[in-house]
Amino acid sequence: xxRGRISRLSVRDVRFPTSLGGHGSDAMHTDPDYxxxxxxxxxxxxxxxxxxxxxxxxxxxxxxxxxxxxALAPHLLNKDLGDIVGDFRGFYRQLTSDGQLRWIGPxxxxxxxxxxxxxxxxxxxxxxxxxxxxWKLLVDMDPRKLVSCLDFxxxxxxLTEEEAYEILQKGQVGKxxxxxxxxxxxxxxxxxxxxxxxxxxxxxxxxxxxxxxDGWTRFKVKVGADLQDDIRRCRLIRNMIGxxxxxxxxxxxxxxxxxxxxxxxxxxxxxxLWIEEPTSPDDxxxxxxxxxxxxxxxxxxxxxxxxxxxxIFKQLLQAKALQFLQIDSCRxxxxxxxxxxxxxxxxxxxxxxxxxxxxGLCELVQHLIIFDFVSVSASLKDRIWLHLLVPSxxxxxxxxxxxxxxxxxxxxxxxxxxxxxxxxxxxxGYSTEMKEESVKKHQYPDGEVWEKLLAAQxx
Amino acid sequence: xxRGRISRLSVRDVRFPTSLGGHGSDAMHTDPDYxxxxxxxxxxxxxxxxxxxxxxxxxxxxxxxxxxxxALAPHLLNKDLGDIVGDFRGFYRQLTSDGQLRWIGPxxxxxxxxxxxxxxxxxxxxxxxxxxxxWKLLVDMDPRKLVSCLDFxxxxxxLTEEEAYEILQKGQVGKxxxxxxxxxxxxxxxxxxxxxxxxxxxxxxxxxxxxxxDGWTRFKVKVGADLQDDIRRCRLIRNMIGxxxxxxxxxxxxxxxxxxxxxxxxxxxxxxLWIEEPTSPDDxxxxxxxxxxxxxxxxxxxxxxxxxxxxIFKQLLQAKALQFLQIDSCRxxxxxxxxxxxxxxxxxxxxxxxxxxxxGLCELVQHLIIFDFVSVSASLKDRIWLHLLVPSxxxxxxxxxxxxxxxxxxxxxxxxxxxxxxxxxxxxGYSTEMKEESVKKHQYPDGEVWEKLLAAQxx
Numbered sequence: 001x002x003r004g005r006i007s008r009l010s011v012r013d014v015r016f017p018t019s020l021g022g023h024g025s026d027a028m029h030t031d032p033d034y035x036x037x038x039x040x041x042x043x044x045x046x047x048x049x050x051x052x053x054x055x056x057x058x059x060x061x062x063x064x065x066x067x068x069x070x071a072l073a074p075h076l077l078n079k080d081l082g083d084i085v086g087d088f089r090g091f092y093r094q095l096t097s098d099g100q101l102r103w104i105g106p107x108x109x110x111x112x113x114x115x116x117x118x119x120x121x122x123x124x125x126x127x128x129x130x131x132x133x134x135w136k137l138l139v140d141m142d143p144r145k146l147v148s149c150l151d152f153x154x155x156x157x158x159l160t161e162e163e164a165y166e167i168l169q170k171g172q173v174g175k176x177x178x179x180x181x182x183x184x185x186x187x188x189x190x191x192x193x194x195x196x197x198x199x200x201x202x203x204x205x206x207x208x209x210x211x212x213x214d215g216w217t218r219f220k221v222k223v224g225a226d227l228q229d230d231i232r233r234c235r236l237i238r239n240m241i242g243x244x245x246x247x248x249x250x251x252x253x254x255x256x257x258x259x260x261x262x263x264x265x266x267x268x269x270x271x272x273l274w275i276e277e278p279t280s281p282d283d284x285x286x287x288x289x290x291x292x293x294x295x296x297x298x299x300x301x302x303x304x305x306x307x308x309x310x311x312i313f314k315q316l317l318q319a320k321a322l323q324f325l326q327i328d329s330c331r332x333x334x335x336x337x338x339x340x341x342x343x344x345x346x347x348x349x350x351x352x353x354x355x356x357x358x359x360g361l362c363e364l365v366q367h368l369i370i371f372d373f374v375s376v377s378a379s380l381k382d383r384i385w386l387h388l389l390v391p392s393x394x395x396x397x398x399x400x401x402x403x404x405x406x407x408x409x410x411x412x413x414x415x416x417x418x419x420x421x422x423x424x425x426x427x428x429g430y431s432t433e434m435k436e437e438s439v440k441k442h443q444y445p446d447g448e449v450w451e452k453l454l455a456a457q458x459x
Numbered sequence: 460x461x462r463g464r465i466s467r468l469s470v471r472d473v474r475f476p477t478s479l480g481g482h483g484s485d486a487m488h489t490d491p492d493y494x495x496x497x498x499x500x501x502x503x504x505x506x507x508x509x510x511x512x513x514x515x516x517x518x519x520x521x522x523x524x525x526x527x528x529x530a531l532a533p534h535l536l537n538k539d540l541g542d543i544v545g546d547f548r549g550f551y552r553q554l555t556s557d558g559q560l561r562w563i564g565p566x567x568x569x570x571x572x573x574x575x576x577x578x579x580x581x582x583x584x585x586x587x588x589x590x591x592x593x594w595k596l597l598v599d600m601d602p603r604k605l606v607s608c609l610d611f612x613x614x615x616x617x618l619t620e621e622e623a624y625e626i627l628q629k630g631q632v633g634k635x636x637x638x639x640x641x642x643x644x645x646x647x648x649x650x651x652x653x654x655x656x657x658x659x660x661x662x663x664x665x666x667x668x669x670x671x672x673d674g675w676t677r678f679k680v681k682v683g684a685d686l687q688d689d690i691r692r693c694r695l696i697r698n699m700i701g702x703x704x705x706x707x708x709x710x711x712x713x714x715x716x717x718x719x720x721x722x723x724x725x726x727x728x729x730x731x732l733w734i735e736e737p738t739s740p741d742d743x744x745x746x747x748x749x750x751x752x753x754x755x756x757x758x759x760x761x762x763x764x765x766x767x768x769x770x771i772f773k774q775l776l777q778a779k780a781l782q783f784l785q786i787d788s789c790r791x792x793x794x795x796x797x798x799x800x801x802x803x804x805x806x807x808x809x810x811x812x813x814x815x816x817x818x819g820l821c822e823l824v825q826h827l828i829i830f831d832f833v834s835v836s837a838s839l840k841d842r843i844w845l846h847l848l849v850p851s852x853x854x855x856x857x858x859x860x861x862x863x864x865x866x867x868x869x870x871x872x873x874x875x876x877x878x879x880x881x882x883x884x885x886x887x888g889y890s891t892e893m894k895e896e897s898v899k900k901h902q903y904p905d906g907e908v909w910e911k912l913l914a915a916q917x918x
Contacts, residue, residue: 030558060530060559064569067526071519099489100519106712108741108767109568110523154739157716157748253565257616280613282567282770284743285777289616308567311741318744 002082002129004043009076011069011117012038013062014434015444016359016407017453022198023406024058024357027224027254030198033059034407036359037066037114038439039121043081051125052432055117055330056358061110062444068114071101076118085126088149092336095119096151108308112333119334120364124430134335134430135367139179139374143168150340154311158318164343171375178374186421187370188380189403190218190248192357195237197222204233208240216420218246218400220276224254227266234270243271250276253306257286261293274302274324281306287321302326305355309333313341317348326355326402329364335430342372352377357404362415363431366422369401410438461541461588463502468535470528470576471497472521473893474903475818475866476912481657482865483517483816486683486713489657492518493866495818496525496573497898498580502540510584511892514576514789515817520569521903527573530560535577544585547608551795554578555610567767571792578793579823583889593794593889594826598638598833602627609799613770617777623802630834637833645880646829647839648862649677649707651816654696656681663692667699675879677705677859679735683713686725693729702730709735712765716745720752733761733783740765746780761785764814768792772800776807785814785861788823794889801831811836816863821874822890825881828860869897 015035018024024032035058041051057065075095076084084091095115096107105111127134138146147165194207211219221237223230238247249272255263260278267275275294279286281303291301304326307313316322325345332338345352354369356362373380380399401422408414412433416423425431441448474494477483483491494517500510516524534554535543543550554574555566564570586593597605606624653666670678680696682689697706708731714722719737726734734753738745740762750760763785766772775781784804791797804811813828815821832839839858860881867873871892875882884890900907 028556028558029562032559032562056562058559058562060557061527061563061570064523064527064530065563067523068520068569071523097487098519099487100491100517103488103491103515103517103765104520104524104569104572106740106765109570110527110563111520111568113563154715154742154745156718157745256613259615280770281565282768283613283774285774286613286616286770306562306565309741311739311745315742315744 002085002126003047004045005078005080006041006076007044007078008042009069009073009118010040011066012439013066013444014038014359014439014442015059015062015450016410016442017449018406019059022196025196025198026222026250026252027197028252029058034359035059035062035444037062037069037117038434039069039117041076041121041125043125047129049125049128051121051123051128052429052434053117053119053121053124054360054364054432054434055113055120056361057113064110065113065117068110069117072111072114072118081122081125081129084122088336089151092119092149092151092333093153096333107311107333112308113331115333116330119336120330120430120432123335124432128429131428133367133425133427135370135374135424138335138367138371139175143172146339149336151336152340155314155340155344158314159340159344159347163347164340167343167346168375171378174378175374178378182370182374182424186418186423187366187373188398188400188421189417190220190246190400191216191403191405191420192220192250193403193405194219195221195233197225201233201236204236205240208237212241214420218248218420220248220250220402222252223249223267224251224263227263230267234267238270246273248272248274248276248302251278253277253280255279257283257289260290264294264299265297268297268299272299274300276302276326277305281308282312284312284315284319284321287316288319291321291323300324302353304328306331310337310340310344314344317344317350322350324353325350326353327365327368328355329361329368335368338368342368342376346376351399353399354401356402357406359407360411360432360434362403362408362422363411363413365401366415366425367430370422370424373399410434410442461544461585462506463504464537464539465500465535466503466537467501468528468532468577469499470525471898472525472903473497473818473898473901474518474521474909475869475901476908477865478518481655484655484657485681485709485711486656487711488517493818494518494521494903496521496528496576497893498528498576500535500580500584502584506588508584508587510580510582510587511888512576512578512580512583513819513823513891513893514572514579515820516572523569524572524576527569528576531570531573531577540581540584540588543581547795548610551578551608551610551792552612555792566770566792571767572790574792575789578795579789579889579891582794583891587888590887592826592884592886594829594833594883597794597798597826597830598634602631605798608795610795611799614773614799614803617773618799618803618806622806623799626802626805627834630837633837634833637837641829641833641883645877645882646825646832647857647859647880648876649679649705649859650675650862650864650879651679651709652862652864653678654680654692656684660692660695663695664699667696671700673879677707677879679707679709679861681711682708682726683710683722686722689726693726697729705732707731707733707735707761710737712736712739714738716742716748719749723753723758724756727756727758731758733759735761735785736764740767741771743771743774743778743780746775747778750780750782759783761812763787765790769796769799769803773803776803776809781809783812784809785812786824786827787814788820788827794827797827801827801835805835810858812858813860815861816865818866819870819891819893821862821867821881822870822872824860825874825884826889829881829883832858869893869901
């Protein structure tokens, strides 16, 4: 089925000037220009299909990731796609363990973001050749084959290949019904669009009203820069959504460990389901300490969007450092590494609530979480840890995927949200392809949009 | 004293074709071309002094780090050096927390290597302006001022600014004597030059004989690719150096956690003092497990050359995951971040045995470890954990710094080794400056050396 030799890899620096409107602003990223390193793979096959891959960035530094993609390119050029996906574990290892390049990682930061962009394109191309949306390619794939795409290096102490296979085998039971459920009702989402840190209270109110009208029941608010501001904003949003709906908070790594515990004690009255990224994404033991301190307050810890690889996720699970695990489709090494994290989360019985937003993160990660539900977790319920403490959470606490209402118009196959749920994509591929016109306009620094903005800066 | 506005930052990609001789080869990096992103800072001051900074790389990917250095450059250009070092904590925070760039780190991988190169240049320039070698600048600096250079974000749960200050205050006692001791006898070193994985047994024997003649008493051997090879090579070297001298082993992250424990049980008969990098540098809990399993065998765990920031070191210490802590002068955020790690190590009473080798790592890190002895650790003895288990180690087990005998000829102020010890540098600066002729020749891809090599590849 898989065909063609990779004949061309191109990569472009695409940036959207979101900082102008305060969209995406938080306690650590005050002026993000949502951007992407955008990879296109071409083959010599007659079908003319191309693979599109992205990794998400915040503006400056996209050129550094582009440079890293070019450094990885020789590993792909002139390779048969069949050989790549036929030994995907080996290919993943080859990319991430290049004897010279691994020094500037390994499996973290710029090179790993570049790996994600490149492999996302490979998965897109593979799914397109199979004529299936990525989630369906994964759902239909033989568990043995699926497991052969994963690199178990450094995680065998918690998950062996055989254990992974057994989890997937068990996931076959009831798969068909769950797939139908997804197609009918979609995967539950929550919204982060209402309460960026840079928004005024008026904007926040207006967006929150609108979201309530649109049927949203789960809301996330950015916190961490100023306690009094946080109290005011959290009160405002809790009052608007009422006591029954779910509120999450996100500090984007702003605090040290003791500070996180103290600050959250002050915000506990607003009944957040979780505090997200309370401290450094590298601080496994710190998250464990915070987690332990907040359980009596009925607040869970969520993290993951900047956890740089499966080894960090492994330890977060081992250390009981989180109650909600947030995968990211562009920071980990593509589908391959994300699958290993989904399987570890299943083993530890921790719900996966993916990070999304940015540019294309919603488009991509919906495939992973729908696969997770159909073939791995088999559940939309949360585990019981919080229910035991706070019975009122039983009704509202469920698995869910982040949603942000930005920049979807630039994608050829944008997400479809119905009744606050992600509806499974039906087009073949990984939903990664952008509209060529958008790419041209937003290319940095020579696209039309940036030429104007940069000229204005000079004047 | 400090003067000038930074008027120019240039960065070059300098590579040495070390892979041709198998130098530097290990179980994960089989063909390194020792390289550097080489930064030069110029100011508008009349003294004409320049600051030189490097970060070490392995060939491919140096261009990615160069790209990241350029992304950081706007933070330095047109700044007064006095403002930078006058609020060095603030400047460090500015570099590492850039609201857009931090997404592609934060404080890890390519951007952090670039941060190291840039800040190493700042420290070199500062020390030159003060007319002192860097170690002496640090030793003479008021503890309050020293502490103001450090960013305590994410480590206050184990080390507060006040605790750091107290450690440095205590270190003032006997400082003068320790400085004299260093000037007279130098800082003890061990050699890694004899036993790279790519060397034949004959080469290994020859280099080992030579090292013994030169007075070396501590030797490191690369292991991890093949158990039978390891046994043969370890037996060979242990037989040559005898039972009293110190042998260390280095697996360069080759193993999973259970594998590390099993493999080392097979190599225990050769009495290694430590196993270095047994598994992923990100696996704090894994190192703790290995450490616990190997203590009964009298083998310590050492790691650090790829630990990407102070948050990882903090946790390695908290988790009792290492017995020897190996700082790296180019992976952490320069002197600033390394000082915070030295202070945490002191608090946990863990000896620091720096990583060196590569290009310039010996030149740089000698300054840090000499400062550590004079002002922080105040000791050349190891802590007692192994002595309790293996009394015979009392005589041989001491603090030491890695040494590799490669590429020093390209530096303007190369290390001086006497009787297997680093003699304190006397020239002003951080010993980071390379000979312009070497840089020109080895610039990639247009230097003379590479033009020839690349032309030969084409033919």
